[in-house]
Amino acid sequence: MSGRAVQIKEWDRTHQYCGYCATLMTQIVGDRAKRCPNCGLVNYPRLSPAIIVLISRGEDILLARSPRFPSLMFSVLAGFVEPGESLEETLIREVREEVGIEVKDIRYFGSQPWAFPNSLMIGFTAVYAGGEITIEPAEIAEAAWFHKHDLPNIPPKLSIARRLIDRFVEET
Numbered sequence: 001m002s003g004r005a006v007q008i009k010e011w012d013r014t015h016q017y018c019g020y021c022a023t024l025m026t027q028i029v030g031d032r033a034k035r036c037p038n039c040g041l042v043n044y045p046r047l048s049p050a051i052i053v054l055i056s057r058g059e060d061i062l063l064a065r066s067p068r069f070p071s072l073m074f075s076v077l078a079g080f081v082e083p084g085e086s087l088e089e090t091l092i093r094e095v096r097e098e099v100g101i102e103v104k105d106i107r108y109f110g111s112q113p114w115a116f117p118n119s120l121m122i123g124f125t126a127v128y129a130g131g132e133i134t135i136e137p138a139e140i141a142e143a144a145w146f147h148k149h150d151l152p153n154i155p156p157k158l159s160i161a162r163r164l165i166d167r168f169v170e171e172t
């Protein structure tokens with residue numbers, strides 16, 4: 001609930017003016033939306049969908065560390081959906097860009113709203129299909145395969161990243 005509040009508040013704060021003609025927007029009664037009284041543009045709270053994927057290879061999983069992560073934390077890969085992409089296309093592109101490998105057997109796992117600031121994380125599992133890990137240094141500081149019983153520092157409970165990892169460890 002607080003995540004929902006944060007997102008709506010942030011949308012309100014950052015969408016005061018019309019993006020087309022810069023007129024002050026007005027709140028529409030009965031709908032969570034704003035309308036421009038000058039040009040009629042309607043604006044709903046924006047969501048930015050992002051995929052998050054656990055890639056497995058036998059009993060190993062691929063984890064990566066972002067230069068932005070605190071305290072050497074490793075996690076599964078994630079990336080924002082670009083205009084015109086399906087979720088599967090985003091997943092394949094992000095994995096290729098960030099670690100240079102190919103994946104197959106993409107399966108839906110679950111989703112999680114993420115209010116920092118307006119994401120919807122859509123979780124998948126996928127299986128390694130080929131290639132050597134080659135990191136994109138702007139996005140990834142370090143990436144490697146880890147055995148499920150020898151994992152590094154991983155994200156805390158409640159995150160979908162952790163749920164993906166825990167499920168794999170339990171069920172594989």
Ligand SMILES: [Zn+2]
Pocket residue numbers: 018019020021022023036037038039040041
């Ligand atoms: Zn306008």
